[in-house]
Amino acid sequence: MILLVGTQTNLPAFVLLGVIIVSLGLLLRYLRQPYVIAYILAGVLLGEHGFKLITDEALIGTVGEFGLMLLLFFIGMETDLSGLIKNWRLAVIGTIFQILGSILLVWLIGALFDWQLNRVILLGFVISLSSSAVVIKLLQDNNEATTLIGKNVISILLVQDILIVPMLIATNYLGGTIPPTEEIVLQMVGGGIIIGGMIWVLRQKELVLPFSKQVEEDHELQVFVALIVCFGAATLTALFGLSPALGAFVGGLLVHSAKSTAWFHDSLHSFRVIFVALFFVSIGMLIDLQFLINNWLVVLSLILAVCISNHFINAGVLRYFGNDWKSSLYGGALLAQIGELSFVLAASAFQTEIITDFAYKLAILVISLSLLISPFWIILTKKILGTEQGRKPIPDV
Numbered sequence: 371m372i373l374l375v376g377t378q379t380n381l382p383a384f385v386l387l388g389v390i391i392v393s394l395g396l397l398l399r400y401l402r403q404p405y406v407i408a409y410i411l412a413g414v415l416l417g418e419h420g421f422k423l424i425t426d427e428a429l430i431g432t433v434g435e436f437g438l439m440l441l442l443f444f445i446g447m448e449t450d451l452s453g454l455i456k457n458w459r460l461a462v463i464g465t466i467f468q469i470l471g472s473i474l475l476v477w478l479i480g481a482l483f484d485w486q487l488n489r490v491i492l493l494g495f496v497i498s499l500s501s502s503a504v505v506i507k508l509l510q511d512n513n514e515a516t517t518l519i520g521k522n523v524i525s526i527l528l529v530q531d532i533l534i535v536p537m538l539i540a541t542n543y544l545g546g547t548i549p550p551t552e553e554i555v556l557q558m559v560g561g562g563i564i565i566g567g568m569i570w571v572l573r574q575k576e577l578v579l580p581f582s583k584q585v586e587e588d589h590e591l592q593v594f595v596a597l598i599v600c601f602g603a604a605t606l607t608a609l610f611g612l613s614p615a616l617g618a619f620v621g622g623l624l625v626h627s628a629k630s631t632a633w634f635h636d637s638l639h640s641f642r643v644i645f646v647a648l649f650f651v652s653i654g655m656l657i658d659l660q661f662l663i664n665n666w667l668v669v670l671s672l673i674l675a676v677c678i679s680n681h682f683i684n685a686g687v688l689r690y691f692g693n694d695w696k697s698s699l700y701g702g703a704l705l706a707q708i709g710e711l712s713f714v715l716a717a718s719a720f721q722t723e724i725i726t727d728f729a730y731k732l733a734i735l736v737i738s739l740s741l742l743i744s745p746f747w748i749i750l751t752k753k754i755l756g757t758e759q760g761r762k763p764i765p766d767v
Contacts, residue, residue: 492541502531
């Protein structure tokens with residue numbers, strides 16, 4: 371394993387990481403809460419701002435990125451592309467409206483503090499993105515990914531993930547850094563290839579993956595074929611300057627179209643559990659407890675403002691596109707947190723000096739804590755709405 375490369379002193383820390391995750395996981399299972407909370411808390415306890423037992427945040431973060439790719443690969447395997455295309459109006463128009471609503475909210479706040487327009491737009495981008503990793507994990511745990519509201523929420527999340535590319539380009543412009551023309555052209559070509567590939571998949575009555583029959587009964591080779599499809603597709607999109615996670619999702623769509631999801635799922639399930647867990651551990655390691663103690667009132671106010679605004683903006687979008695109010699408010703709760711891709715936007719804004727060091731630390735903390743409280747926010751919404759969704763025991767992962 372990549373985690374064991376290096377000195378042997380890392381070994382006890384990773385064993386302790388496993389013990390903490392299992393202990394917290396058992397408690398959360400008893401309380402019928404998702405394991406995501408255990409992963410984030412484990413990162414808080416063991417990271418640089420906790421007991422400092424695991425300080426290589428770069429290594430954990432890198433491994434966590436693999437987890438995000440695997441998660442989106444599984445999402446692709448469970449997504450009906452034709453259904454996603456039919457739902458494009460909600461996904462595209464709704465997402466754009468949500469982003470504009472977030473920018474308007476930040477503009478109203480920024481008017482009180484005399485913020486410049488570039489900072490307003492950037493922070494609007496940051497809070498407009500929700501977490502694919504958290505939301506889809508919760509939907510899958512509660513068997514809601516294939517429900518109408520589940521499909522609507524996932525379609526919005528996927529469009530948000532795609533829009534991260536133009537957001538990053540806009541961030542560079544706002545910071546005074548103009549990306550090279552060839553980089554923009556390369557990303558446009560990559561986007562065109564993805565769209566063309568999806569159209570081709572839709573027109574295929576039956577898609578056959580190479581070597582699928584030869585490895586159908588060979589579990590060892592299945593593991594490597596599955597990894598090649600997932601990370602190969604991620605590598606191709608990365609070469610075009612697009613998100614590797616988006617490429618993994620497209621790879622999953624190909625697998626779904628080829629009707630091969632069963633053995634792909636079995637081959638990669640264990641990898642997915644480990645790497646997704648480490649992704650959330652890496653988020654927990656970013657939470658600076660001392661900074662939180664010193665600025666708890668500001669942090670709490672921002673988290674509440676963001677979660678409430680995201681909740682009701684998304685609920686309004688879902689209601690406008692035909693969902694009933696209960697489902698819309700539940701969908702708004704699912705999308706209330708700030709997503710993991712917002713870390714990338716915040717880092718880019720800090721590098722281009724759109725935001726200060728204090729604002730960057732504040733943004734990282736607000737994003738991390740919004741991810742941590744997201745399951746509780748969703749549960750509270752369910753109780754207020756009086757729904758039975760998600761009250762089943764959390765299945766083994």
